[in-house]
Amino acid sequence: MKLLLLRANPRKNGFTRRLTDLFVKGVREAGAALVERDLAALDIKQCLGCYSCWITSPGKCILKDDMPAILADILDADIVVCATPLNAFTVSSHLKNVLDRTLPLTQSRFEQSPKGTVRNALRFPEKWPKKIASIVVGAFKGDENFAAVRAMFSLYANAMSMELCGEIIRPESYLLQFSLAKPLTVKAIEAAYVKAGYELATLGGISPDTQRRAAAELSPDVSYFKKYSNIYWEHAVAMGEQSRDLDLLSRNVMSDVRILMQEMARSVDPVATAHLKTVLQFDFPDKQYSVHIAVDHGACAFTEGKAETPNLTVTVDSGVWAQVFMRQISVRDALVSRKIMLAGDKFLFARLDRYFPPPVM
Numbered sequence: 001m002k003l004l005l006l007r008a009n010p011r012k013n014g015f016t017r018r019l020t021d022l023f024v025k026g027v028r029e030a031g032a033a034l035v036e037r038d039l040a041a042l043d044i045k046q047c048l049g050c051y052s053c054w055i056t057s058p059g060k061c062i063l064k065d066d067m068p069a070i071l072a073d074i075l076d077a078d079i080v081v082c083a084t085p086l087n088a089f090t091v092s093s094h095l096k097n098v099l100d101r102t103l104p105l106t107q108s109r110f111e112q113s114p115k116g117t118v119r120n121a122l123r124f125p126e127k128w129p130k131k132i133a134s135i136v137v138g139a140f141k142g143d144e145n146f147a148a149v150r151a152m153f154s155l156y157a158n159a160m161s162m163e164l165c166g167e168i169i170r171p172e173s174y175l176l177q178f179s180l181a182k183p184l185t186v187k188a189i190e191a192a193y194v195k196a197g198y199e200l201a202t203l204g205g206i207s208p209d210t211q212r213r214a215a216a217e218l219s220p221d222v223s224y225f226k227k228y229s230n231i232y233w234e235h236a237v238a239m240g241e242q243s244r245d246l247d248l249l250s251r252n253v254m255s256d257v258r259i260l261m262q263e264m265a266r267s268v269d270p271v272a273t274a275h276l277k278t279v280l281q282f283d284f285p286d287k288q289y290s291v292h293i294a295v296d297h298g299a300c301a302f303t304e305g306k307a308e309t310p311n312l313t314v315t316v317d318s319g320v321w322a323q324v325f326m327r328q329i330s331v332r333d334a335l336v337s338r339k340i341m342l343a344g345d346k347f348l349f350a351r352l353d354r355y356f357p358p359p360v361m
């Protein structure tokens with residue numbers, strides 16, 4: 001099985017790159033032959049729509065660039081994998097250029113496909129059968145965001161007599177940065193990309209289960225998605241050029257107390273808090289930000305701002321709290337050095353770890 005991977009992501013440290021690297025890991029584990037092409041690094045001009053490749057130079061484009069090598073790669077491959085960011089609800093312009101420029105692989109004769117649609121006959125049918133698979137990574141949440149790109153791949157596959165043998169769609173790409181929030185889900189998503197590569201290389205297709213796992217939702221609803229995305233971009237804008245270091249950006253986002261506190265509230269243990277009714281307030285003077293968490297017999301409500309009568313008030317700078325949260329400094333040290341100040345029922349503070357257990361990593 002020969003695989004051709006067309007990488008169509010211009011950003012070299014973005015999510016398409018990262019997830020496609022995991023897919024490649026799976027292909028390599030399977031020991032399959034893999035050719036990779038970085039489309040953004042190649043000179044591939046836009047189709048002129050002149051039909052020279054049908055009329056005056058059959059099978060050859062008149063443009064002089066790197067496309068003939070890509071056409072040769074496609075002819076040589078059993079499966080073409082297109083990895084692309086979702087841009088304007090479809091593939092990146094780098095991939096769109098390449099798909100347009102595959103016109104020389106077809107000829108001017110029209111025929112009917114097994115699906116009943118009209119298409120152009122293949123110019124090199126002896127090089128077929130072939131399959132195509134897609135890896136599409138987008139930032140937004142919701143299936144409708146990917147409807148056009150799914151339809152495009154389905155129509156293109158049919159037009160080129162290729163079997164569409166796998167579609168790995170990743171929504172909410174930026175939420176992958178919040179790996180502390182859902183560490184197990186992020187790990188399962190990453191594992192699904194490796195498995196997708198392995199399956200494609202060994203079975204010639206990606207199972208529906210693996211596709212579903214790769215597309216697992218990270219945010220429970222739209223308001224959560226918006227809140228986290230807005231915080232992400234707030235940090236990116238504040239960091240300016242430095243935000244190109246995605247690991248640094250991720251660390252800054254993850255130590256944002258708005259996220260830490262929301263995640264803490266989400267991690268409430270209903271059993272440990274089954275008999276508890278209390279209000280915990282957290283004040284972050286450096287950010288002039290307060291939140292309170294109301295625990296009521298296993299349920300938990302998170303509200304921004306101060307509570308009327310909190311049972312415990314924790315006052316701490318946001319940076320110190322982030323370090324405590326990530327187990328980089330001990331609570332005891334922070335208390336002794338008075339970096340954390342408590343008012344009210346201090347016993348509650350001692351039990352925070354039980355009430356809000358850290359995520360299983």
Ligand SMILES: Cc1cc2nc3c(=O)[nH]c(=O)nc-3n(C[C@H](O)[C@H](O)[C@H](O)COP(=O)(O)O)c2cc1C
Pocket residue numbers: 009011014015016017084085086087088089090137138139140141145173174
């Ligand atoms: C020009 C442009 C258009 C985009 N259009 C969409 C879009 O229509 N839908 C979407 O979910 N994300 C869109 N995005 C966001 C990307 O899909 C997102 O950054 C994703 O992580 C893939 O890019 P990356 O590999 O560079 O990270 C767009 C990004 C750019 C730069």
